[in-house]
Amino acid sequence: MASQSNEGSKVNIDSLGIEQLSQVKKQIEEEVEHLGSSFAQLHAAQAKFRECLRCVQTRTLSSGEPQSVLVPLTNSLYVRGEIPQSDQVMVDIGTGYLVQKVRADDAKVFYQSKVEGLAKTLQEIEAVLQEKTNNIRSIDDVIRKKMTTATPQEG
Numbered sequence: 001m002a003s004q005s006n007e008g009s010k011v012n013i014d015s016l017g018i019e020q021l022s023q024v025k026k027q028i029e030e031e032v033e034h035l036g037s038s039f040a041q042l043h044a045a046q047a048k049f050r051e052c053l054r055c056v057q058t059r060t061l062s063s064g065e066p067q068s069v070l071v072p073l074t075n076s077l078y079v080r081g082e083i084p085q086s087d088q089v090m091v092d093i094g095t096g097y098l099v100q101k102v103r104a105d106d107a108k109v110f111y112q113s114k115v116e117g118l119a120k121t122l123q124e125i126e127a128v129l130q131e132k133t134n135n136i137r138s139i140d141d142v143i144r145k146k147m148t149t150a151t152p153q154e155g
Helices: 002-008 018-061 104-154
Strands: 067-072 078-083 089-094 097-101
Touching: 018 089, 018 104, 089 104, 097 104
Parallel strands: none
Antiparallel strands: 067 078, 089 097
16 A cells, blocks of 8 residues: 555655755655554554463463452452353454454454464554655755755855
8 A cells, every 4th residue: 555655656856956855854754653653553452462362372271160360440440250161252353342252262363363464564564664764864865965066056
């Protein structure tokens, strides 16, 4: 998606003036900031899915007896609870919707696919961020070169 927009808007930066280069640089910096924010949010989501996967794996490794747990009501208020021996788990599929998975292995597969999908997306965003950072460096180099060339002509 991002590569298509980059292909459609390729410009020879040597042909632009210093003011135009500064505007292009500013636009790319804004894109980098937005992508960086998205990267951080996706990374946090991936960490949450990993934690869910770890919890499901821990639950399936436990003995056949009911487990005693503390259930958080708020950040600082918990109540005692008990998880009966059951392989069934509720999975949050997004936007507040929960789906009951009859087998914990199904939940593992779900969370593992989420972690892997986010890892792929994070790699793609990281590549785009690297490309845009390189573009900013190139623009900085051209601006420096143009300013150096323009300075002797004025003096």
